[in-house]
Amino acid sequence: MIQISDIYKSFNVKDKKSRSRMRIEAVRGISLTVKPGEIYGLLGPNGAGKSTTLRMIAGLMLPDAGTIQVCGIDSAKEPERARSTIGYLSTDLSVYNRFTPRELLKLFGEFQGVDAAVAERRGLHLLDRLHMAEFADVKMEGFSGGQKQKVSIARALLHDPKVVIFDEPTTGLDVLTAKTVLDLLGIMKAEGRSVIVSTHVMPMVEAICDRVGIIFEGTLHGDASPREILDRWKVRTLDEVFFQLVADKERGVA
Amino acid sequence: MRGALLIVKKEFMELSKDRKTMFFTFVMPLVLFPLLFGMIGKLGKNDKAERTGRPSRVCVVDDSGALAGVLTGNPKEFQVVERPSGDLKQAIRDQKLEMSLEIEPQAADKQRRQETWSVKAVYDRSDESSALALDRLRKAVASRDKVVVQERLKAMGASTQLAVPTRIEPDDAGGTSRALGKALGSFLPYMVMMMMFAGAMQHGIYATAGEKERGTLLSLLSTSIPRSQIIIGKLLYVFSIGIIVAMINLLSMAFAVTRLVGSEAAAAGQGAQAMPGLGALASPGTLGLTFILMIPLGLFFANFIILAGIQAKNTVEAGTAIMPGMVVVIFLGVFSMAPGIEKMAFLPYVPVVNVSLAIRKLFSQQANYWEYTVALLMTIGLACLMTWLSTRMLRRESAIFKV
Structure with a gap:
């Protein structure tokens, strides 16, 4: 279970033109809840604040204000305990290239407090689910982006987390690999995990998400099922919601 | 932890x-280090062997013949060569010879009168072979001088220890x-x-x-x-x-x-x-x-x-x-x-x-x-x-x- 209540986050950035520092508000008062057995889709254009929100949930960043509870644990106060319940996948398609998937999963299992033998067994099971079993003992330096992403997914799920946070899990993947990832998310849901996914891919959201939240300029617009969102905005696709938000902004409405 | x-x-x-x-x-x-030091050592050893294994080429201007015996009597260390044409210092720098010696014309007379006579030695300090030639000359002259002094003391009926009032015997405490x-x-x-x-x-x-x-x-x-x-x-x-x-x-x-x-x-x-x-x-x-x-x-x-x-x-x-x-x-x-x-x-x-x-x-x-x-x-x-x-x-x- 994820419970986010009115979180804010801002960054100091350097304006290269004026050479002065300015404060950017990346997240502005976002609140949402992801229940067990639910997939929550976080949508939004680049720079909307999706990754920042997910990083705060994963305990990698602290919110300036507001609270985040993961399985009843305050991720700001007890980040290590909170992280032990989270499987986090970042946008990077990077892995430790010198290792084989088996070695990596065993090591990360130990990092998460899982016994090495158990981690190896679970890792191989996950690799099998992701159609990667035959590459378990191959050095990852020659892997494609999709193969690396699958190993990263296995790495994120190795400690059997109750909460799954995937930041743009299908970006850069071919259709078949993307489908494998989506199927796995479906299994995560069926197993009763709380899943939160950020993406640009609207058909993916419509296919697997129980609820969606659209982030635009750090603010959450709508927090409902894809159907309810479409009805509320009186549009046929989620893409059109984006266009309307941009148009509203240009008119000074949003 | x-x-x-x-x-x-x-x-x-x-x-x-x-x-x-x-x-x-x-x-x-x-x-790396054994290889590097081994190479340096071997090169150094070869160079030293090459330098010390052959006589130093010396040209001598000695009309009095005062130093003739010292050089010719020691063929392993000295080879008397003809004076090269052109600038003598340049010839030494060019390693055509290691040293040039010029003995003052009255050297033999001065020696007879038991006076000090001098040898002008032209060498190149930056060249190890040339420096070795000077070192060899110093040792050869010192050894010859010792014999001369002892003969003079003997002729005077004085003890040969007259010329060596004190002998220092160093003992390295540090080791x-x-x-x-x-x-x-x-x-x-x-x-x-x-x-x-x-x-x-x-x-x-x-x-x-x-x-x-x-x-x-x-x-x-x-x-x-x-x-x-x-x-x-x-x-x-x-x-x-x-x-x-x-x-x-x-x-x-x-x-x-x-x-x-x-x-x-x-x-x-x-x-x-x-x-x-x-x-x-x-x-x-x-x-x-x-x-x-x-x-x-x-x-x-x-x-x-x-x-x-x-x-x-x-x-x-x-x-x-x-x-x-x-x-x-x-x-x-x-x-x-x-x-x-x-x-x-x-x-x-x-x-x-x-x-x-x-x-x-x-x-x-x-x-x-x-x-x-x-x-x-x-x-x-x-x-x-x-x-x-x-x-x-x-x-x-x-x-x-x-x-």
Whole structure:
């Protein structure tokens, strides 16, 4: 279970033109809840604040204000305990290239407090689910982006987390690999995990998400099922919601 | 601490997968120094044998014939040659001959009158063969003069000891090991500092800024290992590499130098006693105390590297940030080799330099345990301070997400 209540986050950035520092508000008062057995889709254009929100949930960043509870644990106060319940996948398609998937999963299992033998067994099971079993003992330096992403997914799920946070899990993947990832998310849901996914891919959201939240300029617009969102905005696709938000902004409405 | 040890394990596992880096870090120094010193020794020996094995070519202007016997009577050391045409000094510089001698015309008369006569020797000090020719001449003339003086004293009916009122009999209280220990102590701190820093640098950059650059740091931070333990793990790894590299290099170098100087001494007929082994140069206590000093110093260096690595966006930026540190280490190392620095009263209280000083005094058998303790405690304090700074730095989001 994820419970986010009115979180804010801002960054100091350097304006290269004026050479002065300015404060950017990346997240502005976002609140949402992801229940067990639910997939929550976080949508939004680049720079909307999706990754920042997910990083705060994963305990990698602290919110300036507001609270985040993961399985009843305050991720700001007890980040290590909170992280032990989270499987986090970042946008990077990077892995430790010198290792084989088996070695990596065993090591990360130990990092998460899982016994090495158990981690190896679970890792191989996950690799099998992701159609990667035959590459378990191959050095990852020659892997494609999709193969690396699958190993990263296995790495994120190795400690059997109750909460799954995937930041743009299908970006850069071919259709078949993307489908494998989506199927796995479906299994995560069926197993009763709380899943939160950020993406640009609207058909993916419509296919697997129980609820969606659209982030635009750090603010959450709508927090409902894809159907309810479409009805509320009186549009046929989620893409059109984006266009309307941009148009509203240009008119000074949003 | 379990998390930190797991990070150390991960780093060493990663290193072990890279055979080239393993070779250049651990094997290369073992091969390099014996090879390098062996080559230098062999070249030096060949050159010396070539120089001493042939007579020095000397041209002589000696109308009086006062020196004729000295040169011609010693064909193994002198070969009298014709005066070359053109500028004589240029001919010596061009190595057409090693030396030119001009004996004053009244030399024979002066010798008869028991007066001092002079020989003008033109040679090239920068050329070892030419310097050897002068040395040979000095010895030959000294030996001849000794005979002349003794004959004169005999003729006068005086004792031959008249010309030698006092004979000095030196007895080296320090011994060869102390002299060599002093020499070793002056450059050992520089070598230790350089090797620890340079050996750890690239590995530190790879483990910090490299993780950011490769995009793997987030996966590490998303585990339940506390950030402080991640940084301590990386610190221990970088520190261990620095110490291991320094030890391998020093042992390899000690082995190479011992063999080189030993073979030189044997060639000079001084026997095995001339070059004692490393064990005789430094007692186990000295080596142990030096190693204890290396621990906080290595931690201090590792912390500096980690701190700069965490702050950098990528490996290039990290390398650029660490380079001034390397320059400071080189400067301090060179400074610690300077003669007489052990007499500067404030140096025992200057961080890092006081470690050099303490090692130097340990090896020259002049250990000052108060200064040693100050250096040890000061370096431990610095290492702790830097560890605290490093762990704080990894907590800062700006450091992690500065990509």
